[in-house]
Amino acid sequence: MPQRQKRDPLKMSETENSTAIPQDFDGLKAIILERKAQLPKRLRQVAAYALDNPDEIAFGTAASIATSADVQPSTLVRFAQHFGFEGFSSLQQIFRARLRERTPGYDERLRALSGNDHSKLESGSIFNGFVAAAHRSLDNIASSVEPEAFERAVNILADAETIYLVAKRRSYPISGYMAYAFGKLKVRYQMVGTAAGIDDDILAMAGSKDAAFAVSFSPYASESVNQAKLLASRKVPVVSLTDSAFSPLAESSKVWFELVEADHAGFRSLSASMAFAMALTVAVAEKRRRIAEEQAME
Amino acid sequence: MPQRQKRDPLKMSETENSTAIPQDFDGLKAIILERKAQLPKRLRQVAAYALDNPDEIAFGTAASIATSADVQPSTLVRFAQHFGFEGFSSLQQIFRARLRERTPGYDERLRALSGNDHSKLESGSIFNGFVAAAHRSLDNIASSVEPEAFERAVNILADAETIYLVAKRRSYPISGYMAYAFGKLKVRYQMVGTAAGIDDDILAMAGSKDAAFAVSFSPYASESVNQAKLLASRKVPVVSLTDSAFSPLAESSKVWFELVEADHAGFRSLSASMAFAMALTVAVAEKRRRIAEEQAME
DNA sequence: GGAATCGTGGAATGAATATTCTATTCTTCA
DNA sequence: TGAAGAATAGAATATTCATTCCACGATTCC
Missing domain, CATH: 3.40.50.10490 (Glucose-6-phosphate isomerase like protein; domain 1)
Structure with missing residues (x-):
């Protein structure tokens, strides 16, 4: 990804006015949700797409994402700058970091299914039970x-x-x-x-x-x-x-x-x-x- | 990623000689480990780096990875072609797909599905697809x-x-x-x-x-x-x-x-x-x- | 109602990218 | 040892990329 020279620091201060630039995905998500109402049409469109398809943002190119989200590439750049990022590429780093941090281990899955947070609460076990039952049902039809x-x-x-x-x-x-x-x-x-x-x-x-x-x-x-x-x-x-x-x-x-x-x-x-x-x-x-x-x- | 025209089919056959091109990360890993001993010096270097830093391969550019692995970019391309891929980019897709699929249990299910009788018939793949999608959905709600x-x-x-x-x-x-x-x-x-x-x-x-x-x-x-x-x-x-x-x-x-x-x-x-x-x-x-x-x- | 600001689409641009090509170095076997 | 072949490094190239810029609508604000 292109690492251009930094923009004029004076101009920067115009954009990063109120809040700090989000450093992780959760922070970004929170800010997006917070400002979603005030966002212009196309930017809101990008916001919705980004939160719904984070993997696409992480891996895609500006052009491919723009096509998927039915937006111009330049809109993606404007979107990123709207949230204080230098450009689309630096925004994309947030989405990539999110995938990096996730531990795609076997342990996680196992914990998620059997001993996850749900079982701590009373209704949780019911929830887990139905998810597990659904899995079993699907395994069933695949073979029957x-x-x-x-x-x-x-x-x-x-x-x-x-x-x-x-x-x-x-x-x-x-x-x-x-x-x-x-x-x-x-x-x-x-x-x-x-x-x-x-x-x-x-x-x-x-x-x-x-x-x-x-x-x-x-x-x-x-x-x-x-x-x-x-x-x-x-x-x-x-x-x-x-x-x-x-x-x-x-x-x-x-x-x-x-x-x-x-x-x-x-x-x-x-x-x-x-x-x-x-x-x-x-x-x-x-x-x-x-x-x-x-x-x-x- | 640049999608060049296909290489000369005759030249292709030189590289993709013995085994099929791996379609997922596990398959690639297996083949790399299998051939690691016979690999030339620089290619072995790339192989080791790739298996140790899969995230870097997924996100980095050919140039940046080459620098990290202390290799020339062209070596990465040769490495990819050595394993039957068209170029570095298509090899990279494997590493990216690995991060996309967050559920390890899901891989096995998918392979179990695509390997069963259903895939032989035309409608079968549709059936398999929906069963797999349902599994994925269930994994999703369990965590979301x-x-x-x-x-x-x-x-x-x-x-x-x-x-x-x-x-x-x-x-x-x-x-x-x-x-x-x-x-x-x-x-x-x-x-x-x-x-x-x-x-x-x-x-x-x-x-x-x-x-x-x-x-x-x-x-x-x-x-x-x-x-x-x-x-x-x-x-x-x-x-x-x-x-x-x-x-x-x-x-x-x-x-x-x-x-x-x-x-x-x-x-x-x-x-x-x-x-x-x-x-x-x-x-x-x-x-x-x-x-x-x-x-x-x- | 007119001016001014903001948002948008789309083309232009140059940087960065993956890949190819070629000269050079390193193996290997006679 | 010396030639033939493979492997490599690095420059060259065509393509793709993110970004910028500008003209045109749409809002908003006097």
């Missing part, structure tokens, strides 16, 4: 979900005109999130079971060109099971996510996944299910994009 | 959520008569799941923003004896932000979950948590958020149970 089955599920859903999402109660947030993602990805979908009463009408529109994704964990919501059955009888291919090979959903499904969320104190979170749902959603969208590309080629 | 803040949040919500849940769009599944869990746990709650139009009426019922939990990630839904502001102005304590210190939610919140979900290919799942939400929900319910017990004793 068969790649071939996943591939088949993606193909089924990618070929569908409309994807019907069936989920109730505990599973509902999963389909809710998929609905959100499908919407963003421009994949046509239809949620089943939002408003009471009209479900049958919605399901009546489903045909063999469509597909469905059903989620239900024990104790299985009878509605979801029945709706999956109904769809299967109408030749709509069903992909399902459930927690047991004996799930009533399995019989109605062309492909189904067994996903057991690890629990903490009897409560299960949805961490692994969410990762699975997102993977499936994106994989389907990606597959569709590729199909569309191939068709455009012809 | 302060136990004291968590404790305060639990206290606020446990003392509330009714808990108002504020979330839109991407965050909606989180509050949806909390609503489900609160219902099972017999904690009085009220979702905000389900049916259009009546939100203001619902919020009008909230008072200082209640509390709110708001979730919003960038790009922040203006509705959520406004509703949190409104609640705060009505003396309703607000606990919030968001992804940046710059989140507009932070201003209105008594306690707020910064939780950045790791992304895969630009898509973020909700795995860590779900674990957090569940931990908070159960911790609140647990706290309430204890309060109720204490009152019963009197």
